[in-house]
């Protein structure tokens with residue numbers, strides 16, 4: 001399988017360069033997280049405000065990322081004959097020379113919608129924090145991707161056909177939640193529509209992949225993250241190797257004292273799980289419509305769920321921000337390793353250098 005092809009480890013020095021989100025994860029005025037901490041029921045003004053937040057962030061700060069809206073609509077058991085709009089947002093970076101049907105994409109996903117009931121539900125772990133984490137991942141690898149691809153073009157390595165073309169995409173999905181009671185038809189509105197649409201959208205003949213679903217090298221789904229002391233199992237035997245990669249990065253970052261939740265247990269403790277220990281059961285979530293079509297899945301969701309799950313207590317104030325920041329760093333490291341950005345991560349400026357540049361900006 002090409003998706004399992006070997007790739008090099010990130011060096012300690014690259015791990016040290018994985019940036020923290022810092023003040024941007026402040027729950028009151030943090031640039032990434034705070035605007036998401038509002039009710040985001042599909043079709044409501046809150047949902048539209050958060051969509052605009054995502055789009056504006058990429059347009060203004062990450063203009064090299066292609067933005068794709070995927071719109072659908074459906075009736076729900078709570079809203080009668082009214083058609084509710086669902087909008088998935090996909091942000092994508094491919095090597096600039098590559099045809100879109102030839103790029104294998106690491107796909108990082110989270111849902112941004114919130115429950116219809118209870119009214120006023122915030123869903124801080126479900127999944128505002130995971131969305132903010134993915135925004136941080138995108139901005140943290142952006143420069144290194146640009147530099148890597150520019151160097152490949154300069155050396156004539158680009159498009160040689162010797163190596164698989166690698167891209168990355170971030171999916172912020174709508175309509176994950178059930179409106180009345182979880183069922184095959186009352187849940188996963190956005191992801192079901194997207195998987196179906198992509199399966200039916202063929203690439204040009206002679207492309208490496210037949211459609212955008214086939215081009216997903218690994219679908220990494222973050223959900224219910226942001227509460228203290230998460231325990232994330234390895235759910236799938238076929239992607240246990242990817243779980244081990246992420247766990248190894250976490251453990252190395254802990255040893256190097258690069259995480260804020262020092263002294264706590266590993267978030268990803270199941271690297272040593274034996275192949276015979278994998279159960280058939282799994283948590284139903286946005287990966288299901290993709291998995292049903294053969295996409296490989298890494299599901300990053302804790303078991304047990306956070307104690308605040310689907311209650312009015314899933315609020316900003318109940319997030320554990322050091323945990324949110326550590327997840328963002330772990331997933332950034334995983335993405336940087338996958339995209340082979342070792343040696344390309346920009347140096348993090350020291351505190352005094354930050355103060356100096358702030359002065360010159362004034």
Ligand SMILES: [Zn+2]
Pocket residue numbers: 126177310
């Ligand atoms: Zn939920």
